Amino acid sequence: MTKDAFSGMNAEDLSIINLSGVRKDGFNFAKKLSENIFRKNNLNNDIESYFESSNKVNREKDLNSLMNKDESFKSYILRNELLFDNYEDLDSSKRDVYRRIQFNVHLRNYYMKNQDTKASRKTPPSYYIGFNNICSMLEYNPRMLVGIMNAFAATAKEKGKIKSNEQLESIKKYSLSFKSLLSTIAIDSTGNMFPTLFDIIDKIAKYFQYEIYSHDFNPDPVGSIKLNSKDYLNYIKAIGLALNSGALIIEKEKLDSFHEIDNIKNSRFRLSYLFAADYKLLLNNQRPIDLIKILNNTHIDVIDPSGKLVSQKELF
Secondary structure, X not given: OOOOOOOOOOOOOOOOOEOOOOHHHHHHHHHHHHHHHHHHOOOOOOHHHHEOOOOOOOHHHHHHHXXXXXXXXXXXHHHOOOOOOOHHHOOHHHHHHHHHHHHHHHHHHHHEOOOOOEOOOOOOOHHHOOHHHHHHHOOOOHHHHHHHHHHHHHHHHHHOOEOHHHHHHXXXXXXXHHHHHHOOOEEEXXXXXXXXXXXXXXXXXXXXXXHHHOOOOOOOOEEEEEOOOXXXXXXXXXXXXXXXXXXXXXXXXXXXXXXXXXHHOOOEEEEOHHHHHHHOOOOOOOEEEXXXXXXXXOXXXXXXXOOOEOOHHHHO
């Protein structure tokens, strides 16, 4: 627990398990919590069955469609000898290569109209729907899960199935509320480049978005950040607040308590998946980039609502 939005988790706080950034343990927790809510509403089937979903991408369709409208992707496929009529006909090593890019291909194909123009689609693809993806985008947050699953249980009880548009609309509401909250946190930055914490998150998200949808196909887009530069202290306050608010997530392999300042400079971060559908981003781990390359060495301080600059010590 923290005293307020600007006080941080430290050794003096209650011991709280951090489920974000750990898929398997987070999903198991989210599923048990959600099942309890559904059972209270006499919904006793497998919880995943109540959610309209599309668990598989059509690799053959995505491949052919994107090759027809993206010359850079076509060149990549031919150069790496990944052309196929049936994915299973590829040898195992080439299947591994294509499997690593399949969701990147799926999203790029969905949103790209032709070589230089994005389609005017406003509805996110089925990539973002289904019980598993809903839990991932909520980062297994108990409070958000309880709120959204109670609403979904009511829908499932009335209609039998939670449609894809209903799932996406619910996620969008949480995302908009989160953006509004982040927009209330003032930032003091060089040239007032980033007036609020949300402006920093927006800058990072758009950088990652460009990695996927830029003119040339990128088989390994950047999608996480590290603090490699010796000038990382320029950002440590904003990073700490973004982590405490849940806008940034530390990637890790096991459950732990919340982050401490000594670990931050050695960690890899990603944006909360709650932003994924809005910015058309991937829901998997991606290679990191030094934050300084995104924020252009801008010096940043965090300001609390009283107008006082928040110290590094107060954030953690």
